[in-house]
Amino acid sequence: MIGKLNHVAIAVNDLDAAVSLYRDTLGAKVSEAVDQPDHGVVTVFVELPGTKIELLYPLGDNSPIKGFLEKNKSGGIHHICYEVDNIHVARDKLLADGMRILGSGEPRIGAHGKPILFLHPKDFLGTLVELEEI
Ligand code: CO
Numbered sequence: 001m002i003g004k005l006n007h008v009a010i011a012v013n014d015l016d017a018a019v020s021l022y023r024d025t026l027g028a029k030v031s032e033a034v035d036q037p038d039h040g041v042v043t044v045f046v047e048l049p050g051t052k053i054e055l056l057y058p059l060g061d062n063s064p065i066k067g068f069l070e071k072n073k074s075g076g077i078h079h080i081c082y083e084v085d086n087i088h089v090a091r092d093k094l095l096a097d098g099m100r101i102l103g104s105g106e107p108r109i110g111a112h113g114k115p116i117l118f119l120h121p122k123d124f125l126g127t128l129v130e131l132e133e134i
Contacts, residue, residue, distance in 0.1 A: 001090055002082040006132050007045070007052040011065045011078040015042060015057040018075070022046045022053065033057075036111050040064050043111050054081075054111070079118070079128035087115045087133035099123045107133070 012018040023030040031045040040063035046053035084090040087107045100120035110116035119129040
């Protein structure tokens with residue numbers, strides 16, 4: 001069902017330092033920072049051959065990554081994102097298997113303009129999993 005690893009998202013407490021680390025120290029191609037008010041984050045994409053790293057920085061008081069960063073002062077891996085061909089088919093299969101979908105269970109439009117869902121970390125080896133329809 002799942003396809004390519006689309007991205008690994010890393011929540012950071014210092015976006016400029018994170019950008020510098022990936023761009024200057026690791027020599028990667030790094031996008032501009034983009035505010036994502038619908039998601040309560042600022043995103044920067046690090047382009048790697050075949051996949052991406054998504055740097056996440058909190059935006060606004062109710063950012064969904066605020067609690068994560070309070071617990072993880074140095075930042076940390078927040079979620080991984082797998083591609084799926086059809087997000088509704090994927091969701092129905094997961095629900096039939098007893099997996100939990102976060103939120104309403106309806107796909108919403110993610111940071112790349114494509115439909116996404118998040119799966120409960122307790123059902124996926126302690127890892128927050130995002131599915132994105134490609
Ligand atoms: Co993501």
